[in-house]
Amino acid sequence: MTAQSASPAPPSAPARSGAALLVVPDLIGGLVALALGVYGRVHGPTGIALNLAGFSSPGSVKSWLATVASVFAIIQLVSALVMYGKVPRVSAPSWIGDLHSWSGRIAFIVAVPVAVHCLYALGFQGYSTRVLLHSIFGCLFFGAFTVKMLVLPKRGLPGWVLPVLGAVVFTLLVAIWFTSAYWFFGTFGVHR
Template sequence: MAEIAARTGPPTKSMAVPLAGFTAGAVVALLVGVFGKIHEPTTSGTTTLGYGTVIEMKVVVSTAIGVLAVVQVIGALGIYGKLGIRAPSWLGTAHRTTGIIALGLSVFVSYHCLWTLGLESGKFHDGTPVPARVVVHGVLGCAVIGAIATKVVAVRSRRAPGWFLPVAGGLLFTLLMAAVLTSAVWYIGAKGWPTPGG
């Protein structure tokens, strides 16, 4: 009987899960970066969602992603009991739903970034130097996709140590906000809020 209980008890925590998660994230980020470097940028197969350019559309959607990321952090703090109030019963469902939406929008924006712009460094095709902000943003974008892979491993694993999910989530949030700051927030500060059809 004890042997059956041992086999059906809680899963054993393993450091192999975070190691695999971080390794998978690093490999995904690297592959995305390589693709961004070798892919010839094109607007074919993209959408502007009614905005004047793909970049304007990305600014609007990236801002929404930033808001959803903040909502995710607040939801996680509530679920972990760090807000000093009892979490309502619907919070877990709302947290998962906003997370799925943020994930879907992040992949959508990343696709448009890589497909229409690629991963720029050195000089543009016309010979002008690529600004440091653009290089940093491109690297951050690749890292975000890698961090998404790591977070998915953390969420799906029952054998991961308790610290893995909050660390993976914190890493994703930090990289995502840095990517939004170096793109959407910079754009809004420099050129204002995009308008549809503008």
């Protein structure tokens, strides 16, 4: 017996499945969504509003910021489709990854003041179906966004995970826009 065959091979660590890699990010994202909803519900609305010079009302500021975030989310969607080769006859330029990353960052940065205003000044409301859905979509958006950001650097995930998470985040942002800015512009008109 040789020395090489006498020593047993060290046990290898079991390979973690893609599903196992999603458990912790999913739990954290769920906790983020839940914490935002609970905070919004138990925190008494202050009525202190986000307002910027040049806008006619806090609702106008929120609606325009939500619209800007949605436009950048659309840029992110289109850039993702180009990156994944889903747009026929279009080859991905070298800068498409940077466009995708920066459009997502800008969309998120623009959405944060709107969310802070909604949570702090208005709270989690349910006095109408539209408002209840808006509150739910807002909490779910930030939970799903958290999951996506935690999953992004992970290796060994199935190829469908990031596109599905991106689609969920995008869909929630569009739902937020329809239950807020679209309603606002339809009710009060498109103005600053």
